[in-house]
Each structure stands twice: as C-alpha cells, then as structure tokens.
Amino acid sequence: MENVIIMDHPLIKHKISMLRDVNTGTNEFRKLVEEIGILMGYEALRDLPTEDVEITTPLETCMTPMISGKKLAVIPVLRAGLGLVNSILTLVPSAKVGHIGLYRDPETHEPHEYYCKLPDSIGERIAIVVDPMLATGGSAVSAVDFVKEKGGKNIKFMCLIAAPEGLKKLHEAHPDVQIYVGNLDRELNSNAYICPGLGDAGDRIFGTK
Ligand code: PRP
Ligand code: URA
Numbered sequence: 001m002e003n004v005i006i007m008d009h010p011l012i013k014h015k016i017s018m019l020r021d022v023n024t025g026t027n028e029f030r031k032l033v034e035e036i037g038i039l040m041g042y043e044a045l046r047d048l049p050t051e052d053v054e055i056t057t058p059l060e061t062c063m064t065p066m067i068s069g070k071k072l073a074v075i076p077v078l079r080a081g082l083g084l085v086n087s088i089l090t091l092v093p094s095a096k097v098g099h100i101g102l103y104r105d106p107e108t109h110e111p112h113e114y115y116c117k118l119p120d121s122i123g124e125r126i127a128i129v130v131d132p133m134l135a136t137g138g139s140a141v142s143a144v145d146f147v148k149e150k151g152g153k154n155i156k157f158m159c160l161i162a163a164p165e166g167l168k169k170l171h172e173a174h175p176d177v178q179i180y181v182g183n184l185d186r187e188l189n190s191n192a193y194i195c196p197g198l199g200d201a202g203d204r205i206f207g208t209k
Contacts, residue, residue, distance in 0.1 A: 001171055005043065006181045012039050016160060016183050020198045026207040030083060033132060033205060036160055036182055037087025044128060044158050044180045045091060048072070070124045071096050077131035077143045078102065078115065080201035084130035084158065096125070100146055102139045109192040111139040116146050123151035132201040134162035134181070136192050137169030144174045160201075161185055163194045 007013075015036045018024055024032070051068035054061060074088040075081075075098040088095055101115030119125065129143050140157055147155055157170065160182040170179060185194045193199070203209055 001167075003175060003178045004167065004171055004181065005178065006184055007040060007043065009039060009043075012036055012182055015039075019160070020196060022199070024204075026204065029204045033083040033160065033201075034087050034090075037084040037130070037158070038090055040158055040160075040180055040182055041084075041088050041091045041128075044156055044178070045072075045088075048092075048126065067092070069126070070121060071119075073098055073119045073122060073125045073127040075100060075118065075127055075129045075143070075147060077129065077139055080133060080205055081129075081131040083132060083201070083205040088128060088130065098122070098127075098147075100129070100143045102142055104135075104139060104192070109136050109138065111142045113142065113146070116150075118147065118150050118152075121151075122147065123153050125152075126154045126156065127152045128156045128158055130158045132160040132205075133194060133197075134159040134166040134170060134179075135188060135194050136163075137166030137173075140166065140170045141173045144170070144177055148174075156180065161194055161197060163188045 015032050019032050049068050050065035052063040053066045055064050072092050072095040074095050076085050078101040096119035098118035102111045127147050134140050156178045158180040162181045162184050165188055189195050
C-alpha cells in the first residue's frame with residue numbers, strides 16, 4: 001500500500017515484544033513507548049526538508065544542510081499519544097505540540113472529541129499525529145479530519161501497533177497521509193481490542209485501570 005510504512009527494524013520488533021508482555025510495568029512500558037517512538041520517528045522524519053546554511057567550523061566556513069521550513073507539529077491523540085510526544089521532541093526539540101482529545105465509546109467504539117488545540121499556521125507545517133494504537137481506525141480518521149479542517153496538508157500518522165481493519169480504514173479515508181506502523185497485528189477482537197496487541201495503551205502508560 002502506497003504511503004503505508006511498516007517497520008522491520010529488529011530493535012523496534014524487540015521493544016514491541018517487551019511492550020506486549022503483561023508483566024511489563026508502567027515505568028518500563030512508558031520508557032519503551034518513548035524509545036520505540038524515537039526509532040520510528042527517525043524513519044518517519046526521513047523526508048524532512050533541509051537547506052544549506054553557512055557554518056564556520058574550527059577550520060573553515062562551509063555550506064551544510066540544516067532542517068528548513070516552519071517548525072514541525074507533533075499532535076498526540078489523548079491520552080495514549082502523549083507517550084510519544086517526547087520521542088519526537090527528542091529528535092526535533094523545536095517542534096510545536098498540538099493536542100486532540102478523543103475517547104472511544106466502550107459500547108459503540110465510536111470516537112468522541114473532547115479537546116482540540118493545534119499550533120497556528122498548521123497548513124505550513126509537517127504535522128505528525130501520534131497514537132500508539134490504531135484499532136478500528138475511528139480515532140485516527142477523526143484526528144486527521146481535525147488536522148485537515150484546521151488547514152493541515154502535509155500529515156503523517158505514527159502508531160506502534162495497528163490492526164488490519166484500522167490501517168485499511170485510515171488509508172482509505174486519508175490516502176495522502178503517510179502511515180508509519182511499528183507492527184501490523186492479526187485482528188480485532190469483539191471488544192475492538194487489537195490481538196495479540198498490548199492491552200489498553202492509555203492505562204498501561206498512565207497506570208490506570
Ligand atoms: C485508544 C488509543 C486510540 C484508540 C484506538 O484510546 O490510544 O486513541 O483507542 O482505537 P480506534 O482505532 O478503535 O479508534 P482510548 O479511546 O482508549 O482513550 P485513552 O487513550 O484516553 O485511554
Ligand atoms: N485501544 C487500546 O489501547 N488498545 C487496543 O487494543 C485497542 C484500542
């Protein structure tokens with residue numbers, strides 16, 4: 001599928017396996033999410049534009065590339081997406097941070113919005129929407145809808161684990177969005193949880209139940 005990039009790096013695979021383990025506690029889980037986010041972010045930001053600038057080294061002056069354009073926007077889908085914000089900020093400390101608050105109705109699994117605040121001039125920025133889980137795809141489609149409604153044009157979506165159903169739904173709704181997936185899992189269960197998955201990402205990151 002064009003614009004769908006599924007990771008194949010052994011470090012990402014290994015750390016995702018550790019995330020899945022029911023015995024991985026909150027502290028370790030949070031660290032792993034951040035580490036995987038850095039490894040995936042490195043890949044997702046591979047096409048950031050650069051421009052040559054003049055730099056003086058201890059030896060001479062040269063023209064050398066630096067990231068160009070308006071500052072990147074990282075947009076976590078609350079709550080669990082918050083676990084990936086520092087990953088992107090580690091790579092691009094100057095990035096602006098937007099927030100989209102969505103929760104899934106436990107019965108219908110439909111997403112409900114409760115918050116949306118994005119950086120200004122979003123249309124001139126690369127926007128990377130982050131959420132560890134892409135299950136039915138409802139939350140991701142809504143999140144990207146919001147970014148587009150506010151003018152976003154160059155949008156990426158990054159998740160650690162996707163279900164085939166959610167990946168298809170997001171790609172069909174937003175074929176222009178580059179989707180970065182840590183691992184494509186088998187299926188959704190009857191509660192719309194990803195199997196084998198890792199459980200409830202928000203609860204595992206924040207230690208709630
Ligand atoms: C989780 C997850 C995604 C969403 C994925 O959030 O972080 O946002 O579910 O499911 P979907 O693809 O079927 O929409 P949740 O709604 O549980 O909220 P939380 O992060 O606040 O726990
Ligand atoms: N949200 C999660 O946190 N986990 C799932 O498996 C599905 C949705």
